[in-house]
Amino acid sequence: MSANPERAIGPVLRLLLAVIGGSALVAALVVANGEVRSAMRGAPILPTLIVFFCAVIVAGGALLIRGALRGRIRFRRVHHSR
Numbered sequence: 001m002s003a004n005p006e007r008a009i010g011p012v013l014r015l016l017l018a019v020i021g022g023s024a025l026v027a028a029l030v031v032a033n034g035e036v037r038s039a040m041r042g043a044p045i046l047p048t049l050i051v052f053f054c055a056v057i058v059a060g061g062a063l064l065i066r067g068a069l070r071g072r073i074r075f076r077r078v079h080h081s082r
Contacts, residue, residue, distance in 0.1 A: 005074060005075055005076070005077060006072045006073065006074050006075070007072065007073060007075055008071060008072055009067070009068075009071060009072065009073055014068045014071060015068070017064045017065070017067055017068035017073070018064070018065055018068035018069075020061075020064055021060075021061040021062065021063070021064030021065035021067075021068060022061065022065060023061075024057055024058070024060060024061030024064065025057075025058055025061035025062065025065070027057075028054040028055075028057035028058045028061065029054070029058065031050065031054050032050070032051050032054035032055070032058075035047040035048075035050045035051050035054070036051060039051070
């Protein structure tokens with residue numbers, strides 16, 4: 001078993017990862033922008049929590065885009081050997 005489980009991906013999967021990652025990035029940034037504006041108007045706790053959630057989504061989208069650009073993705077083996 002290799003220590004660095006990466007797989008090369010084809011051009012169709014690379015395009016799909018880039019589209020999904022870009023969509024996640026743009027959507028999270030739009031929502032975070034609206035929530036920051038809401039927080040500046042006085043709603044204290046909920047917009048802050050939503051902005052943190054959006055930051056996690058942005059990080060995931062960035063990982064997908066990075067994998068699409070590199071052409072390789074890390075994967076986790078789900079099969080348990082006996």
